Amino acid sequence: xxRTILNTLALLFPALIPSWRFFDVIxxxxxxxxxxxxxxxxxxADWTPFRPRPQHVGFFxxxxxxxxxxxxxxxxxxxxxxxxxxxxxxxxxxxxxxKRVANALVRQHPEPDALKGMQLTFRLVLIQRIEDxxxxxxxxxxxxxxxxxxxx
Numbered sequence: 001x002x003r004t005i006l007n008t009l010a011l012l013f014p015a016l017i018p019s020w021r022f023f024d025v026i027x028x029x030x031x032x033x034x035x036x037x038x039x040x041x042x043x044x045a046d047w048t049p050f051r052p053r054p055q056h057v058g059f060f061x062x063x064x065x066x067x068x069x070x071x072x073x074x075x076x077x078x079x080x081x082x083x084x085x086x087x088x089x090x091x092x093x094x095x096x097x098x099k100r101v102a103n104a105l106v107r108q109h110p111e112p113d114a115l116k117g118m119q120l121t122f123r124l125v126l127i128q129r130i131e132d133x134x135x136x137x138x139x140x141x142x143x144x145x146x147x148x149x150x151x152x
Contacts, residue, residue, distance in 0.1 A: 030082040030124040030139065034101050037119045037144070047123065050101055051075060074100060082124050085140050097122055098145045106147065119144040 032050040051071070065072065078100055081093035102120050106112045124140040 028126045028128050029079060030086060030126055032078060032082060032097065032101070032122055033125055034105075034120060034122045036105070036115070036147075037121070039117070039119050045121075050122070051104070082140075086124060089140065094142050098142060102145065102147050115147045118147045120147050121145075 033047040034050050035045045035047050037045060057065070078097055081096045084090065084093045085097075098120060101122055105120070106115060109115055121144045122142045123138050126137045126139055128135050128137070
């Protein structure tokens with residue numbers, strides 16, 4: 001009986017007091033920047049951060065996000081895809097990020113059909129602090145994909 005209780009506690013103890021040793025290495029998290037280009041014009045690329053993190057989050061917003069935050073869950077999935085792309089480029093992760101960025105742009109745009117035919121590209125940027133300055137390193141640039149322009 002005592003052995004069973006001790007075995008149960010041994011299984012429960014790591015859940016109550018987690019270990020932070022699950023990180024293999026602490027590395028900069030990739031940031032996603034996107035660019036929309038009209039293929040009929042030869043404009044220079046204007047890279048925009050995708051869903052930049054806010055400078056400040058209010059207390060009630062933070063409480064609400066602890067219960068319901070599907071956008072943050074999608075962002076975490078996209079970071080996982082980005083990390084996979086950096087480690088071992090594959091088309092699945094690239095497709096997922098392109099699809100989710102395109103869907104977000106179409107949903108947020110006041111006239112989604114205005115995006116129809118535009119070329120979407122994204123790049124992954126690692127930002128590191130070296131001494132007193134921030135350094136950006138572009139580690140991946142995706143292929144261009146045409147946006148369909150219908151609301152998702």
